[in-house]
Amino acid sequence: MSKLRKQTWRFDHPIYLASTGTVVGPLESRGPLSGSFDKEYGALDCGEKNWTEAERALMRRAISFCLAKAGKKEGDMDLFLAGDLMDQTVTSNFIARENRIPFIGMFGACSTSMETLAAGAQLVDSGYADNVLCAVSSHNATAERQFRYPTEYGGPMNLTQTFTVTGAGAAIVTKEPGKVRVAEATIGRVIDWGIGDANNMGSAMAPAAADTIWTHFQDTGRKPEDYDLIVTGDLSSVGSPILKQLLFEKGLDIGKIHQDCGLMIYSPDQPVNAGGSGCACSAVVTYGYLFKRLAEGSLRRVFVVATGALLNSATPKQKDTIPCVAHGVVLESAKEEKK
């Protein structure tokens, strides 16, 4: 028997987030979720000599917080599942070199946050690992120069363009009872709507998010009211209405419970155009703000759907359109409901 009901895994055992760790950069520190992160850097260089090292510092620090809060050491981890936006996911590779935990590198662009969490929960559920450390990172300066333009150019941003979140999120997945359960995961298919503009990734990714959310509801037989929130990763102010419209047209109204991490992390007056994006966007919002609310019980069930644009810097120039994917994970509060 396959546990894969179409694309959705329901874990057999109660699987928990033992702890999470989140660090962010200066702009995120001045956003509405400030205070829900473990460390908020005041400078984009995070005290390092270059952007590359700064992004590594983010992931390293997020993992340190995560391990410390769980009272665990690197050597207690059976597996390290990580990815990031750098070519060949070098941030993760270099952190794996330091922590020496058996390493499974993953790539799903900004969906890597929930891709690693889904895979980690699956490995723990099936008994292949007792403790899995999942981590992702993104850094505005490393991502912008790689995917768009050298930031020194100071080129104007397109209004549909998102702003890569500087930050990193880490989580430990285990069977040891904790405050937040990882209940289900829906693995996404790659959808390409024919959008080739790398400055309009919200529109490109919305159909992939819609596909994963639609599939999740088909697979589970649930209704939107069974969730407190459905949170997408980085659809932004451009992609979010498209997602809601696409699902509404299929008879699924998520309007009242949908939020987007890219819109939650910044306030409307911050200079981020359409909102935040990047692996860290969904990771820090989920492992910081949402984790706290689930742990205290003010949210009971949240479906986090991390969205990823699977392009590289060359593919739009080669007139390829943008393939996108979205991986979703259902997180539930383990706190007893009040009678």
Next chain:
Amino acid sequence: MSKLRKQTWRFDHPIYLASTGTVVGPLESRGPLSGSFDKEYGALDCGEKNWTEAERALMRRAISFCLAKAGKKEGDMDLFLAGDLMDQTVTSNFIARENRIPFIGMFGACSTSMETLAAGAQLVDSGYADNVLCAVSSHNATAERQFRYPTEYGGPMNLTQTFTVTGAGAAIVTKEPGKVRVAEATIGRVIDWGIGDANNMGSAMAPAAADTIWTHFQDTGRKPEDYDLIVTGDLSSVGSPILKQLLFEKGLDIGKIHQDCGLMIYSPDQPVNAGGSGCACSAVVTYGYLFKRLAEGSLRRVFVVATGALLNSATPKQKDTIPCVAHGVVLESAKEEKK
């Protein structure tokens, strides 16, 4: 109970390769393993308009052969696990866009071949999927221009340099009885020996291979004579002696049973300097030549240790040394031994 005995998974159920598919480029077609691949392209462009499209054609074609031989369709696959060397693994992403199979993108550089196979077998063993399609690709022209120099430069190759294999390999993992079993997997840790020369990856990767092989023998309690072959991915003529020496110094003599895919795929008179490399190197040798020999029973048990150099084109320029990893999978013949 964790099935992870340190780093090695032994699968509970008999897990099989239902089928494999392999395609290679012109130089590989003239090597000693010619005839063991499903398709041998006579031209490096594989009939496509550019190198990017050529690499996609390789992966597409390898998958087609694999599905056809198993008598299965894309829709029969529960998951697609794939990766490649292109920035943001775009070859895999674009193939996932075509086949629409729920997609888990992975990255382990040239170790991605065995990383995807290990993860696929784990997913099938634990009942999360019935049929997993695993695939990797590499193309000499796409890899050389990305990691080293534009090939038009015609720069001389360093003698320690390897030659990226043009090809793709695919395999379907299932519980349905077949001729070759996937018995175990050892997930590697990232090791960096301080080598920063991207033209000497054999030396850089040898310690990672040694670590994984050593761990595998510790975890399983076996001896080298329990294996017909231990095959590394792309250590080449430079890294292979280092691997054997490192293990010999620890009391493990694999000299008689060690081979390297990068040395098997080309003959000594071909212009590849230290040997072959790339995701496709271990994939086409394993899924082509070794699969055939295991299926016919002339090899009984082979440990394939795919090696990966986890750098990108910028990290050596930033004076970073090269973190490396090796993931190993034990393949066994399912053919009855003669009495």
